[in-house]
Amino acid sequence: SQQGEEDPQALSIQEGENATMNCSYKTSINNLQWYRQNSGRGLVHLILIRSNEREKHSGRLRVTLDTSKKSSSLLITASRAADTASYFCATLRTGANSKLTFGKGITLSVRP
Amino acid sequence: NAGVTQTPKFRVLKTGQSMTLLCAQDMNHEYMYWYRQDPGMGLRLIHYSVGEGTTAKGEVPDGYNVSRLKKQNFLLGLESAAPSQTSVYFCASRQTTRELFFGEGSRLTVL
Numbered sequence: 001s002q003q004g005e006e007d008p009q010a011l012s013i014q015e016g017e018n019a020t021m022n023c024s025y026k027t028s029i030n031n032l033q034w035y036r037q038n039s040g041r042g043l044v045h046l047i048l049i050r051s052n053e054r055e056k057h058s059g060r061l062r063v064t065l066d067t068s069k070k071s072s073s074l075l076i077t078a079s080r081a082a083d084t085a086s087y088f089c090a091t092l093r094t095g096a097n098s099k100l101t102f103g104k105g106i107t108l109s110v111r112p
Numbered sequence: 113n114a115g116v117t118q119t120p121k122f123r124v125l126k127t128g129q130s131m132t133l134l135c136a137q138d139m140n141h142e143y144m145y146w147y148r149q150d151p152g153m154g155l156r157l158i159h160y161s162v163g164e165g166t167t168a169k170g171e172v173p174d175g176y177n178v179s180r181l182k183k184q185n186f187l188l189g190l191e192s193a194a195p196s197q198t199s200v201y202f203c204a205s206r207q208t209t210r211e212l213f214f215g216e217g218s219r220l221t222v223l
Binding site: 090 | 116143145147152153154155156157160162168170204206210211212213215216217
């Protein structure tokens with residue numbers, strides 16, 4: 001069963017707008033990661049946030065983590081058409097450091 | 113530096129046939145994984161390995177076998193393919209608790 005559940009399932013925005021995607025999970029985690037997948041390609045790692053971190057930035061990406069609510073959000077600012085992709089959150093559970101469990105993904109469409 | 117390489121990229125099988133997917137990584141990573149991706153299901157873990165000579169079951173291991181005889185290679189085998197195994201298969205590797213590096217996927221169709 002999926003540990004992470006992303007929300008919404010699909011998101012369509014205009015170029016230049018911000019995109020916010022959410023992920024909820026069920027158990028204690030070591031870290032949470034976000035990945036992007038372009039159509040027909042493999043997943044690419046975007047950003048990792050550890051359980052003792054609350055916020056992290058990387059370029060136009062901002063990730064927050066609320067361990068009390070077991071949730072994370074990924075914000076993409078000033079979106080571009082090239083950001084069109086599927087986005088997945090993945091969790092590395094505490095005490096199960098071998099396995100990274102993925103959600104079902106969010107499809108983001110950025111209209112030019 | 114190729115990263116994670118999967119072969120073959122495409123394959124069509126008939127029900128009951130067998131095949132092996134090969135994953136090779138050149139980053140000296142300890143951990144290697146096989147996932148399958150189906151529409152609306154996200155990625156589901158089939159089998160994984162925490163080091164050379166080790167393998168373990170993931171969420172959906174039935175119908176698959178794996179081997180990790182060399183650290184850089186992780187093989188996924190289907191002994192008797194079924195239509196339910198039609199999917200896109202992804203191999204990934206990582207070191208410690210860091211991020212995964214993915215291959216480009218192997219698209220398998222079982223008729």
